[in-house]
Amino acid sequence: MSDPVIRPARTNEYDEIARVWMESWVSTGLAEASNFLLANLRARLRREIEDGWTLFVADDNSTIAAMLALHLPKLYLDQLFVAPAYQGQSLGRKLLAFTRTKMPDEMYLRCVRENEKAWRWYEREGFVFEKQEIEPSNGFMMKYYRWKNNGDPR
Template identity: 75%
Template sequence: MPQPVIRLARTDEYDEVARIWMESWVSTGLEEASNFLLAKLRARVPMEVEQGWSLYVADDNGKLAAMLALHVSDRYLDQLFVAPEYQGNGLGRRLLAFTRQHLPDEIWLRCVRENEKAWRWYEREGFAFEKEQAEPTTGFAMKYYRWRKSA
């Protein structure tokens, strides 16, 4: 079976990107799916792109399998979400390798403290914990991580 292709997202895919974001986020058990959450994410996607996101998708023959949002100038991996039916098959690792191609020297990211599966995965992938800080807009405690290319 061919691997999904990682490519830039098209504007006509933003609603689908928001759906994947919501379904993957909900799969963490930290929030329940709702029309309100989906509407919030649908509104946020184009706003974030306008504010500097480089937005990528993993395209599985026309079906979106994942979304990846980077702030390249800040070396920031903002969002990496894999649709639940694609989780556990190495797609997240491929997206992280893709990120390292675009940010070859350093990457920083934030993870919700309660999303232990995610931050443990980043630790296994070579990211070092730097600090924990509350996010005032969401109320979540965020763990900050950084990866630097070895000398």
């Protein structure tokens, strides 16, 4: 793997971004790949962009290695998904460092309680658990986190 470049997503990449999102989500063991799931993620991607997402990708020589969706006005890291072939190579940490350049003082996120690998990683990265509640749209119990810049040089 070369060092992927984080850049704004292009409209013509949305279908590929949705595929990467699905493959990464499926890699958690919380869902199975399907045309139905892929279609839902494709539709959600477009809907969320209309509702304020700023979407980035990690581009590895024209291969989408990861997707990052931020809602900057709300200080919200909404989605960070790394393609399975790129997991375990610190790309998530690079995306999080990039996110901190966009929201340097504070940010929020949530993740599925059953995705223990993700929320434990966020805790190691300095996020503090605030609450958990069920997401009515999908029935998952979500863990909510906040990060505040306390001068830690992460």
